[in-house]
Amino acid sequence: MNILALLLALAPVFTGPDGRLQVRFEQDGAQLRYAVSYDGKTLLEPSGLGLQTNDADYTALTVVSSDTETLRDTYTLDRIKASRIDHPAVRGVLHCQNPDGRPLDIEWHLTDNDAAFRYCIPRDTETGSVRVLRETSAFRFPEGTTGFLTPQSDAMIGWKRSKPSYEEHYRFDVPLTERSQYGHGFTFPCLFRVGSDGWVLVSETGVDSRYCGSRLSDYDPVAGYTVAFPMPEENNGNGTVEPAFALPGATPWRTITVGADLAPIVETTIAFDVVEPRYEATRPYLYGKSTWSWIVWQDASMNHADQVAYIDLAAAMDFPYILIDAGWDQEFGHAGMEELVRYARSKGVEVFLWYSSSGWWNDIVQSPVNVMCDPLARKPEMRWMESIGVKGIKVDFFGGDKQETMRLYEHILSDADDHGLMCIFHGATLPRGWERMYPNYVGSEAVLASENMVFGQNHCDLEAQSACLHPFLRNSVGSMEFGGVFLNKRLNRANGAPGPGGRVFGTQRRTTDAAELAIAVLYQNPIQNFAITPNNLTDAPAAAMGFLREVPTTWDETRLIDGYPGRCIVLARRKGATWYVAALNAEEAPYSLDIKSIEARLGGSARILCTGSDGLQTISTPKKPLRLPKDDGAVLVIRPTNPSGF
Numbered sequence: 001m002n003i004l005a006l007l008l009a010l011a012p013v014f015t016g017p018d019g020r021l022q023v024r025f026e027q028d029g030a031q032l033r034y035a036v037s038y039d040g041k042t043l044l045e046p047s048g049l050g051l052q053t054n055d056a057d058y059t060a061l062t063v064v065s066s067d068t069e070t071l072r073d074t075y076t077l078d079r080i081k082a083s084r085i086d087h088p089a090v091r092g093v094l095h096c097q098n099p100d101g102r103p104l105d106i107e108w109h110l111t112d113n114d115a116a117f118r119y120c121i122p123r124d125t126e127t128g129s130v131r132v133l134r135e136t137s138a139f140r141f142p143e144g145t146t147g148f149l150t151p152q153s154d155a156m157i158g159w160k161r162s163k164p165s166y167e168e169h170y171r172f173d174v175p176l177t178e179r180s181q182y183g184h185g186f187t188f189p190c191l192f193r194v195g196s197d198g199w200v201l202v203s204e205t206g207v208d209s210r211y212c213g214s215r216l217s218d219y220d221p222v223a224g225y226t227v228a229f230p231m232p233e234e235n236n237g238n239g240t241v242e243p244a245f246a247l248p249g250a251t252p253w254r255t256i257t258v259g260a261d262l263a264p265i266v267e268t269t270i271a272f273d274v275v276e277p278r279y280e281a282t283r284p285y286l287y288g289k290s291t292w293s294w295i296v297w298q299d300a301s302m303n304h305a306d307q308v309a310y311i312d313l314a315a316a317m318d319f320p321y322i323l324i325d326a327g328w329d330q331e332f333g334h335a336g337m338e339e340l341v342r343y344a345r346s347k348g349v350e351v352f353l354w355y356s357s358s359g360w361w362n363d364i365v366q367s368p369v370n371v372m373c374d375p376l377a378r379k380p381e382m383r384w385m386e387s388i389g390v391k392g393i394k395v396d397f398f399g400g401d402k403q404e405t406m407r408l409y410e411h412i413l414s415d416a417d418d419h420g421l422m423c424i425f426h427g428a429t430l431p432r433g434w435e436r437m438y439p440n441y442v443g444s445e446a447v448l449a450s451e452n453m454v455f456g457q458n459h460c461d462l463e464a465q466s467a468c469l470h471p472f473l474r475n476s477v478g479s480m481e482f483g484g485v486f487l488n489k490r491l492n493r494a495n496g497a498p499g500p501g502g503r504v505f506g507t508q509r510r511t512t513d514a515a516e517l518a519i520a521v522l523y524q525n526p527i528q529n530f531a532i533t534p535n536n537l538t539d540a541p542a543a544a545m546g547f548l549r550e551v552p553t554t555w556d557e558t559r560l561i562d563g564y565p566g567r568c569i570v571l572a573r574r575k576g577a578t579w580y581v582a583a584l585n586a587e588e589a590p591y592s593l594d595i596k597s598i599e600a601r602l603g604g605s606a607r608i609l610c611t612g613s614d615g616l617q618t619i620s621t622p623k624k625p626l627r628l629p630k631d632d633g634a635v636l637v638i639r640p641t642n643p644s645g646f
């Protein structure tokens with residue numbers, strides 16, 4: 001081997017299919033580092049690679065050889081922001097060894113705007129399984145980079161000691177030196193703005209029963225952010241923080257999405273590109289819209305008359321589902337539930353039932369409890385659900401990110417599929433590729449969701465800001481079970497009618513009806529539990545209810561038109577030949593929405609739902625741009641002028 005070939009072998013460069021994304025490697029003594037650039041601009045400075053197991057230390061690594069191949073990511077998905085993925089990719093493998101000569105491969109997967117990597121440990125000795133003690137994978141950003149970050153909570157705090165549950169506030173555009181609120185770093189995904197050079201979204205995918213969920217540490221001036229494992233206190237202190245797997249085996253993928261602008265951040269499918277289905281579905285699953293009484297009418301609605309009212313609301317809206325939330329077992333018993341399910345199905349409405357996951361990891365009293373955590377109770381319960389025609393479960397209040405909890409998610413999903421049950425998770429971790437990995441997985445909360453708007457006015461005040469944020473972050477990497485879209489003015493049953501003493505109670509919605517319709521498009525979950533109430537059939541604008549009847553919950557394509565996290569967004573989602581474009585403004589300064597240019601870009605003519613002098617109105621394309629004040633939005637339904645145009 002000549003000197004040049006030797007140097008190339010030691011310092012390979014992996015380049016994305018269109019040549020704009022580059023990952024280069026450097027060897028600093030025994031330390032192997034990687035750096036990421038896009039269009040020649042550095043987005044990640046040389047950052048650490050490596051991990052340590054109980055069997056071998058791979059934190060010092062030397063590249064022995066490398067190889068690359070070009071391939072295509074081609075697959076279909078029925079429940080996210082895109083239905084058919086078909087793009088070129090580059091697979092690169094660094095064959096490394098540690099100073100003791102123990103081999104380790106680092107596998108890379110590059111698309112035009114994503115770089116993902118994972119560690120693959122062979123079975124090179126008698127040892128057939130390992131515990132991973134730590135990972136030194138790091139993310140070092142150029143000076144001046146700012147972050148859009150949400151902290152990992154302390155464990156065993158909050159409602160009935162049920163945290164961490166990914167229900168924390170975001171900090172916007174903060175310097176890297178800013179410490180996380182609880183001192184435990186930040187949960188995925190994390191968004192970074194590298195000055196005017198570009199954007200980077202860091203997350204992970206492919207986490208299943210064979211690993212824990214990870215997060216980013218606080219920023220270290222030398223190492224940068226590193227991959228951190230769960231805290232010992234999670235899951236009530238039960239279960240290890242060191243993930244273990246059989247050899248040969250691999251870690252989950254660390255994902256890095258980059259772009260000169262934000263479109264690749266919103267449109268990425270890397271969370272799904274690099275994972276595989278974990279099992280074949282026992283039957284097809286159908287997605288769509290749902291009603292649920294708990295969100296506005298709360299615990300008091302767990303009674304026969306109110307559940308019937310919400311079943312009838314779903315039927316009137318042509319929604320296929322109702323979610324019957326906590327406490328149903330105490331109110332109806334299993335026999336009463338059989339009767340209610342029979343009634344729902346007679347109206348063409350299928351049923352989801354709520355369960356607590358616990359368990360020994362919180363103090364939850366909402367029932368049913370201690371069913372989903374225990375296979376001996378779970379399996380007969382699921383058989384019963386299948387026998388009466390229940391179609392899904394919502395399981396709430398999980399114990400954190402330890403491997404033990406990831407195992408519980410997977411076991412619930414796998415058992416549920418045996419009985420034709422779809423799964424929604426609340427009080428839960430971020431889904432990491434699960435929409436492709438588990439055929440009956442629907443979506444997870446893992447966000448400060450709609451319930452907080454019922455509990456506190458500040459969450460209503462921030463509703464538009466949140467809806468302008470999540471499409472760039474939380475909802476970019478996975479389905480988000482937000483449970484929103486309110487058409488009540490007050491988020492309670494009275495909806496503005498005076499209560500005792502003539503007082504009006506309840507938190508107050510700040511957004512316009514048009515903004516709420518925009519949120520129905522901005523937030524993506526394959527089953528949308530909308531927060532509408534039976535009174536909305538008569539007191540909400542007919543055009544709003546008509547739009548909610550029409551709006552899809554899964555999409556063929558998603559494109560960012562404009563926006564900035566937390567400030568404003570214009571997002572286009574396509575279903576068949578129709579584009580649904582949602583615009584929302586969270587800033588004091590009005591947003592100017594140029595509908596003609598959007599029509600020209602997407603091809604077609606728009607029907608527009610926006611705010612007029614008398615509230616929600618439907619118009620055709622205006623001559624001038626539409627002016628959206630703070631908390632106002634609009635929806636454009638664009639059908640092709642030439643129907644064969646798509």
Ligand code: CA
Pocket residue numbers: 167426427445449451
């Ligand atoms: Ca929650």
